Amino acid sequence: MIVVTGATGNVGRALVDQLTTADTPVRALVRDPRRAHLPTTAETTRLTVSADATDMTAQFDGADALFLHASATGEHTTAFLAAARTAGVQHVTVLSSIAVEDDPAHDTFIHTWHRTLEQDVRDSGLDWTFLRPGGFATNTLQWAWQIHDGDTVRGPYAKSVSTPIHEADIAAVARHSLLERHSGTAHVLTGPEAVTTEDQIAAIAHAIGRPLTYTEIPPHDVVPEMFPIIPADMVPGFVASLATTVDTAPPLTTTVQTVTGNPARTYAQWAQDHADDFRTQN
Numbered sequence: 001m002i003v004v005t006g007a008t009g010n011v012g013r014a015l016v017d018q019l020t021t022a023d024t025p026v027r028a029l030v031r032d033p034r035r036a037h038l039p040t041t042a043e044t045t046r047l048t049v050s051a052d053a054t055d056m057t058a059q060f061d062g063a064d065a066l067f068l069h070a071s072a073t074g075e076h077t078t079a080f081l082a083a084a085r086t087a088g089v090q091h092v093t094v095l096s097s098i099a100v101e102d103d104p105a106h107d108t109f110i111h112t113w114h115r116t117l118e119q120d121v122r123d124s125g126l127d128w129t130f131l132r133p134g135g136f137a138t139n140t141l142q143w144a145w146q147i148h149d150g151d152t153v154r155g156p157y158a159k160s161v162s163t164p165i166h167e168a169d170i171a172a173v174a175r176h177s178l179l180e181r182h183s184g185t186a187h188v189l190t191g192p193e194a195v196t197t198e199d200q201i202a203a204i205a206h207a208i209g210r211p212l213t214y215t216e217i218p219p220h221d222v223v224p225e226m227f228p229i230i231p232a233d234m235v236p237g238f239v240a241s242l243a244t245t246v247d248t249a250p251p252l253t254t255t256v257q258t259v260t261g262n263p264a265r266t267y268a269q270w271a272q273d274h275a276d277d278f279r280t281q282n
């Protein structure tokens with residue numbers, strides 16, 4: 001039995017789908033089971049997080065492995081992992097971030113948050129795998145409202161380059177790591193190719209069968225509404241980081257293919273898979 005936290009999120013939902021499709025017993029721990037809408041072949045149980053590990057052991061009954069999302073445990077990660085271990089869990093795969101590989105001198109919230117989580121997991125006595133993905137393709141869903149409203153997406157740096165990864169590929173690596181126990185391994189994950197912002201808009205246009213234009217605006221004209229998934233106070237820093245990616249060749253990894261045996265999905269594939277998210281809402 002594999003316990004999945006963050007099971008209604010981008011990666012967790014894909015992981016639950018893949019595990020249930022393969023008939024692997026899975027228990028999704030979610031804050032609101034009525035709103036989770038997960039496959040009926042998964043057990044869906046209310047997440048319990050508490051300072052007292054004894055409050056939390058029951059949710060791991062019969063489980064031997066855990067998928068851990070950084071948001072799931074709040075300030076009680078240590079107790080949560082102790083409860084898992086007490087209940088018989090041996091392995092934890094952590095959805096961390098490529099940001100932990102950044103120079104600590106240029107510390108960011110994301111870096112510190114996931115570094116701390118990884119250290120808590122190392123200290124837990126459980127066997128572990130860390131997944132350190134770069135930017136998710138799902139981040140580009142933040143353009144959906146502009147595409148629902150018209151044929152133009154406005155934003156900065158048309159030539160900024162990224163290596164977006166499909167959530168299903170992160171989930172596939174997670175599944176392998178949980179079933180094969182990739183203990184003591186940190187998997188750095190990227191998509192298969194570097195794409196510009198303009199390339200991504202063109203891929204969405206192709207997927208939805210409608211012409212779209214990316215209109216580059218000066219960085220000082222960016223408004224937080226253009227990046228609805230980013231907290232408003234972090235938008236200036238994000239825009240500054242985009243500037244550093246213009247016409248760069250970011251590092252790519254082949255970890256998805258090495259671990260799963262399948263090439264990582266392209267951004268064009270992701271756009272096809274999510275075309276309905278960009279189609280005009282009726």
Ligand SMILES: NC(=O)c1ccc[n+]([C@@H]2O[C@H](COP(=O)([O-])OP(=O)(O)OC[C@H]3O[C@@H](n4cnc5c(N)ncnc54)[C@H](OP(=O)(O)O)[C@@H]3O)[C@@H](O)[C@H]2O)c1
Nearest residue numbers: 006007008009010011030031070071072097133134135136
């Ligand atoms: N986006 C990127 O480019 C990127 C890149 C690298 C790493 N990451 C990391 O990946 C993670 C995001 O993954 P994702 O996109 O799959 O997640 P997501 O779609 O943002 O989903 C959030 C999940 O976290 C759970 N959650 C949120 N707040 C919670 C709370 N206070 N208590 C308990 N559960 C809570 C939700 O669970 P419920 O079902 O209970 O609501 C939901 O399943 C973050 O740690 C992020 O830093 C992201």
